[in-house]
Amino acid sequence: MHNNDMATHDIIASGLSKSFGGASPVDALAPVDITFHAGQTTALVGPSGCGKSTLLRLIAGLETPTKGTVMIGDETPRDLAHRGGIGMAFQDASLLPWRSVHGNIALALQLARQPFDAAAIDDLIALVGLEGFADARPAALSGGMRQRAAIARCLVTSPELILLDEPFGAVDELTRARLGSELPPLWRARGTTAILVTHSIAEAVTLSDRVIVLSPRPASVIADIAVEGRTTADIENGMDAVSRTLAAAA
Amino acid sequence: MTSFTPLTRRHVLSTGAATLGLGALGISPAIAQTTDVALQLSWLHSVQFAGSYIAQERGFWRDEGLNVALNPGGPNAPVEPPVVAGRALVGISAADYASAAVAQGAPFKIIGVAMKKNPFAIASLPANAVRTPADLVGKRIGMAIANTPVLQALCTLNDVDINDIEIVPTQYDAAPLLNGQVDCLLCWATDLPVAMAMQGVESVTMLMADHGYSVHSQTYIATIDSIANRRSDVVGLLRGEVLGWAEYEADTDAATDLTLAMFPDAGLDPATQREQARRQIPLMFPDDASDPFGWFTQESVAANIETLALLGRDVSPDLWDRSLLEDVYA
Amino acid sequence: MIYRAAFPLLGVLATITLWEALSVLNAGSFVIAGPVDVALWLRANASLVGHASAATLSAAFWGFVWGNLAAGAIAILVIVLPRTERFISFAALVIFCLPIVATGPILRVLYGTGTGPQITLAALAVYYTTYLALVVGLRAVPTGWTDLVHLYGRGPLTILRVVRARACAPYLLAGLQIAAPAAVLGAMVGEFTGAERGLGVLTLRAMAGLDVVATWSIAVVAATVSILAYLGIGALSRLRGEGPPVLILSTGSPGARDPFLRRMVEAIGITLLLLLIWQVAMDAFGLSQFFAKRPGDVLTYLGDPVARNTLLGALWETLIWTVPGYAAGLVLGAGLAAALTLLPGTAGLIMPLAVMFRSVPIITTAPLLVLALGRGATGTITIVAIMIFFPSFVACLHGLAQTPGQVRDVFASYGASRLRLLVSAQIPAMLPAFFASARMAVPAALLAVTTTEWLATGRGIGALMALTSSTSDYNMLWSAVVAVALVAVAAYLLVERAERWILSSYAAEQLA
Ligand SMILES: Nc1ncnc2c1ncn2[C@@H]1O[C@H](COP(=O)(O)OP(=O)(O)OP(=O)(O)O)[C@@H](O)[C@H]1O
Numbered sequence A: 001m002h003n004n005d006m007a008t009h010d011i012i013a014s015g016l017s018k019s020f021g022g023a024s025p026v027d028a029l030a031p032v033d034i035t036f037h038a039g040q041t042t043a044l045v046g047p048s049g050c051g052k053s054t055l056l057r058l059i060a061g062l063e064t065p066t067k068g069t070v071m072i073g074d075e076t077p078r079d080l081a082h083r084g085g086i087g088m089a090f091q092d093a094s095l096l097p098w099r100s101v102h103g104n105i106a107l108a109l110q111l112a113r114q115p116f117d118a119a120a121i122d123d124l125i126a127l128v129g130l131e132g133f134a135d136a137r138p139a140a141l142s143g144g145m146r147q148r149a150a151i152a153r154c155l156v157t158s159p160e161l162i163l164l165d166e167p168f169g170a171v172d173e174l175t176r177a178r179l180g181s182e183l184p185p186l187w188r189a190r191g192t193t194a195i196l197v198t199h200s201i202a203e204a205v206t207l208s209d210r211v212i213v214l215s216p217r218p219a220s221v222i223a224d225i226a227v228e229g230r231t232t233a234d235i236e237n238g239m240d241a242v243s244r245t246l247a248a249a250a
Numbered sequence B: 001m002t003s004f005t006p007l008t009r010r011h012v013l014s015t016g017a018a019t020l021g022l023g024a025l026g027i028s029p030a031i032a033q034t035t036d037v038a039l040q041l042s043w044l045h046s047v048q049f050a051g052s053y054i055a056q057e058r059g060f061w062r063d064e065g066l067n068v069a070l071n072p073g074g075p076n077a078p079v080e081p082p083v084v085a086g087r088a089l090v091g092i093s094a095a096d097y098a099s100a101a102v103a104q105g106a107p108f109k110i111i112g113v114a115m116k117k118n119p120f121a122i123a124s125l126p127a128n129a130v131r132t133p134a135d136l137v138g139k140r141i142g143m144a145i146a147n148t149p150v151l152q153a154l155c156t157l158n159d160v161d162i163n164d165i166e167i168v169p170t171q172y173d174a175a176p177l178l179n180g181q182v183d184c185l186l187c188w189a190t191d192l193p194v195a196m197a198m199q200g201v202e203s204v205t206m207l208m209a210d211h212g213y214s215v216h217s218q219t220y221i222a223t224i225d226s227i228a229n230r231r232s233d234v235v236g237l238l239r240g241e242v243l244g245w246a247e248y249e250a251d252t253d254a255a256t257d258l259t260l261a262m263f264p265d266a267g268l269d270p271a272t273q274r275e276q277a278r279r280q281i282p283l284m285f286p287d288d289a290s291d292p293f294g295w296f297t298q299e300s301v302a303a304n305i306e307t308l309a310l311l312g313r314d315v316s317p318d319l320w321d322r323s324l325l326e327d328v329y330a
Numbered sequence C: 001m002i003y004r005a006a007f008p009l010l011g012v013l014a015t016i017t018l019w020e021a022l023s024v025l026n027a028g029s030f031v032i033a034g035p036v037d038v039a040l041w042l043r044a045n046a047s048l049v050g051h052a053s054a055a056t057l058s059a060a061f062w063g064f065v066w067g068n069l070a071a072g073a074i075a076i077l078v079i080v081l082p083r084t085e086r087f088i089s090f091a092a093l094v095i096f097c098l099p100i101v102a103t104g105p106i107l108r109v110l111y112g113t114g115t116g117p118q119i120t121l122a123a124l125a126v127y128y129t130t131y132l133a134l135v136v137g138l139r140a141v142p143t144g145w146t147d148l149v150h151l152y153g154r155g156p157l158t159i160l161r162v163v164r165a166r167a168c169a170p171y172l173l174a175g176l177q178i179a180a181p182a183a184v185l186g187a188m189v190g191e192f193t194g195a196e197r198g199l200g201v202l203t204l205r206a207m208a209g210l211d212v213v214a215t216w217s218i219a220v221v222a223a224t225v226s227i228l229a230y231l232g233i234g235a236l237s238r239l240r241g242e243g244p245p246v247l248i249l250s251t252g253s254p255g256a257r258d259p260f261l262r263r264m265v266e267a268i269g270i271t272l273l274l275l276l277i278w279q280v281a282m283d284a285f286g287l288s289q290f291f292a293k294r295p296g297d298v299l300t301y302l303g304d305p306v307a308r309n310t311l312l313g314a315l316w317e318t319l320i321w322t323v324p325g326y327a328a329g330l331v332l333g334a335g336l337a338a339a340l341t342l343l344p345g346t347a348g349l350i351m352p353l354a355v356m357f358r359s360v361p362i363i364t365t366a367p368l369l370v371l372a373l374g375r376g377a378t379g380t381i382t383i384v385a386i387m388i389f390f391p392s393f394v395a396c397l398h399g400l401a402q403t404p405g406q407v408r409d410v411f412a413s414y415g416a417s418r419l420r421l422l423v424s425a426q427i428p429a430m431l432p433a434f435f436a437s438a439r440m441a442v443p444a445a446l447l448a449v450t451t452t453e454w455l456a457t458g459r460g461i462g463a464l465m466a467l468t469s470s471t472s473d474y475n476m477l478w479s480a481v482v483a484v485a486l487v488a489v490a491a492y493l494l495v496e497r498a499e500r501w502i503l504s505s506y507a508a509e510q511l512a
C-alpha cells in the first residue's frame, strides 16, 4: 500500500497565517514559515491559546489559511487527506459515542477506504493499553483512555503524516512514559512524519527530533531546537534550551 | 375517470348481441360487458341507503350492464366534488346543498328525489312537547348556528317570531336535551329521536315538512355532461335504485338485515337500524303522495323553490330534470 | 428503587379510580363512561373493535411510515443544501397547517375509494414534528466528528451517512414518540372522508347514537394504542442505549438575523413560490375549479368586502380563544414541569397521566369537553390548552434536566435551596426548550381549535370552513385556508422573535 511507504516529502508551511473572522477578528497564527522534515518527529510547544491546534488543523487541511500555503511535495493537505495519508489525534479525542473502541478505530479504516483488519486493530488496542475495553463505548472510558483510543485510531491507517494534539494530556505519568517509549518507535519504523503538540517540555524533548517553540497568540516561531542524540545529557540540554526560550517569551 | 370506451363498446356489443339473437339464447348482454360507475353516498353506510344495497345484492344494476360502487360519505366528505370531478356518476345530495353548489358554478341537475319529505324535525320530550311551530315560542332550542336559516324559514312559514325562541348552540347530539340544557332540538327525524328511543327515552318529533318546510332531501344529482353523454348509464343506475327501494318499502326488516350483513364492521346497532329503516318510510313514501319512488311533481318543485327562497337561495325550476326518471318509468 | 418503580403504576391506578368516580358522579348525563362499563363494552364488542382497530392502525402505520420517510427526505435535503431550509421550513409549516376540512375532500377526489386519504392524512399529521426533530438532530454534531471525516478527505455525504444519520437517532426517536399518537388521530380523521370501517367510523356512529360507553371505549382503544407506541419507541431508545430521551430543540429559522430588507425579499419570494406550487399542483392533477380553487380565485373573492368581513370576523372569533388557550397550555406545561422538579419523584406519577391525556384523540375529547365545560370560552380554551400542554411539559422537563451537573454542584456547595436553584439556574436552562415547544405548539393550537369548532362548538373559522364545504362555497373555504396558514406563519415568527429577544438576555450561548 502506498501509504505504508516512507514519507518522502517535507511539509512546507510558507507565509502561513490564520485569523478567525467575525466582528472582531482573532489572529490565531501570525505568518509562519516552517519546514517539517519527512520522517522526523517535531514537537510544537507554546503557551495555551497561542495557535498550536490551529497550525495542526491547517496542516491537516481542516482549516483554510487566511494567507500562505501548506504543501507536501506537490500535494496540498486535501490531496494527501484524500488518499488517506493523514492521521490525527484530536485534543478532545472526538470518538463517536455509539461506536465501541474497536468500532471507532475500524471507522478510520473505513473512511480511508482501507480493508478491515481486525488483527491490526487488536494489536493497536493492546499497544495503547486498552485490552479488555475493545467493546466498551467511549462513555464508559476515562478521559485518558479515550485519548489512547484516539491515538490508536490515528495510527491504524498507517498514514504518512500523523498529527497529535496533546495526545497524552489526560494520561497518567506511568502510562504516559510507557506510551512515550513504545509509540514513537512504531511510527519512526514506518518512516512516518509526525507533528506533536504538547505542554510537557520533557515529553517534547524525549519524543521528538526537534522542538519548535511558539510565541503567545498570534503564534510565531521563536525557537527551533534540534534534539540530536538520545542520551540523558542531550535531553537535559534540550529541556534547558526550551524552558529558557519559553520563559524569555513570557 | 371511467372512460367512454367501454361504454360505446358495451353498446356495440349489446346491440350486436341482440342482432345476433344471443339475447334469445339467454346470454344477457350485461354478462358480455359491464361499465364501472360509482354512486357517492352522503354519509357512512347505514340503512339510510339500504335500497341501494338491495339493488346491488339483487343484481338490479348488473342487469343494466352496470357495476356500481357505493362510496361512503362522512362528515368530511362533501358529495359534490367527486361528482363534479367525475369520480362518481351520481351523488346523493339535497335540494338546498345542490342549489348552493349550482350557485357556485357546479353543473348539476336533480334527477330524482329519494326523500320527498325533508327529514328535519324538532325533537322534544313529552313533558314539555313541541307539537306545532307555535309551541316553539318561549322555548330553548338546541341546534347548530349554521342551521339558523332553517329555523327562520320554518318561523316565516308559520308566522312565528324567531326572536321568541332562544337558540342555544349545540353540537349534533341529544345529550343537551336529556340534560335539560335545552327544551328541544333541531335534528333529523331519523337519527337523534331514534338514538333517544334506543336509550329508552321517548320523544316527540315534529316533522318540519308537515309545516310547510319543503326541501327535497336525499336527492340524486348528476352533472349536465353525464346526463347528456352517459344518459343510459344514469338511467340504468336510477332504475336499479327504483327497484331496490321498492323492495325496501316492502320489507324494511329484510333491508336492515342485508345492511347489517353487508357492513359487519360498520358498528351498526341492529335495533337502531331497524327503527331508523321504519322511520324513513313515511319520508320516502308519504301517504299523501301516490307517486312512485324518486318521482317529484311540479307542485313540489314550486314549493321547494319557495322554501329555498326563504333560505336565501334563488333557484330556478330547471335545477330539476325529471326526464331520466320518465325514461325509467316509461 | 421500588418506591420509584411503583409511582407510574400508582399514577395509572389513580387515574382509573378518578375516572370511575367521575363517571359515577356524572351518571345519566351522557358525558362520561367509567372504566368498568368500558371494559364490559370492549369485551362484548371485541371482534368489531378488532376489525376497526386493524383498519385504522394499518392506515396509521403506513401514514407513520410515509410521513416519517418524507420528513427524513426533506430534513436531509435541508442538511445537504442549507440554502433550501427557509423555503422548506415554511412550506412544511404551511402544509402542516392546512385544515383537514379542506384537504379531506380533495384527497378523497384524488384517491377515489380506498384508504389513500386516511394514510395521507396520517402522514401529514406526523411529518412536521419529525422533520423539526430530525433537522435539529442531524445538525447536533460536534465539529470534532465532522473533522474526523474531513481528515480522510471525505465529504458531506459521508458525514451524513457515518455521523449525522446515527447522531440524530435519539432526536428521531423522540420525534417518533410525538408522531405516534398523531398518526392514529390522522387516520381516524381520514375516515371522515368516507370509509367503511375503522375507529373513526365507530366514533362517529357512537357519538351520533348517543352511545357514551362506545365513544369512551373507542377513545380508550385509540389512547392505549398511542400510549403503547409511545412506550414502545421509548423502550427502543433505551434498548439502543440512547440514554434519556433528548430534548427537541428546534433551531429557529435560519437567517433570522439577516437585514430586514433581505428577509422581506426572501419572504415575498417564498410566498410567490408557494402560490406557484399551489396553482401548478391543482392544474397538474386536473382538479376542477369548482372545489379546487386557485390563488387567483381567492384573491378575486377577497376583493369583496362582505366576504372579507365574514372571514375576518370568524378568524377573530377563533383567535380570541385560541391565544389564551395557547398561553395557558404553555404556562401549565412549564409550570407543572417546574413544580415537579421541586417535588422530585412525582414525575413518575404525572407522566402516565399526561401521556394518557394527550393520547385520547381530540375528535373524542373535543365534543365531550365542550359538553362538560360549555361552548363558551372555557371549553375551547381548555381543549387548546390540553393539546398544547403535553409537548411543552415534556420539553420543559427535559430542559430543566439539562442544567449542567457542575452548576448544580456549585449551588449545592453554597447551600442554596431547591427553589433558588430552579429560579437562577434551571429555568434559564429550560428556556430554549420552552421556546422550541412554543413554536411547535403554534400549528397544534390551530389544529385543536379548528377541529373543536368544526366538531363541537360550531363557531369561528373551523365552523365556517365546515359550513362552506357543505354549501360548496369553496371560495370562502380556500380563503379561510389561506387565512389559517397566514396566522400560523405570523404566530410562528412572533414566537421566534420573542425567543430571540428573551434568550439574548438569559441564555445568550444558545444563540450560536
Ligand atoms: N473556530 C475558531 N473561531 C474563533 N477563534 C478561534 C477558533 N479556533 C481557535 N480560535 C482562537 O484562536 C486562538 C488559538 O487557538 P488554538 O486552539 O489554536 O490554541 P492552542 O494553542 O491549541 O491552545 P491550547 O494549548 O490551550 O490548546 C485562540 O485565541 C482561540 O480563541
Ligand SMILES: [Mg+2]
Residues within 6 Å of the ligand: A052, A053, A054, A091, A165
Ligand atoms: Mg489546542
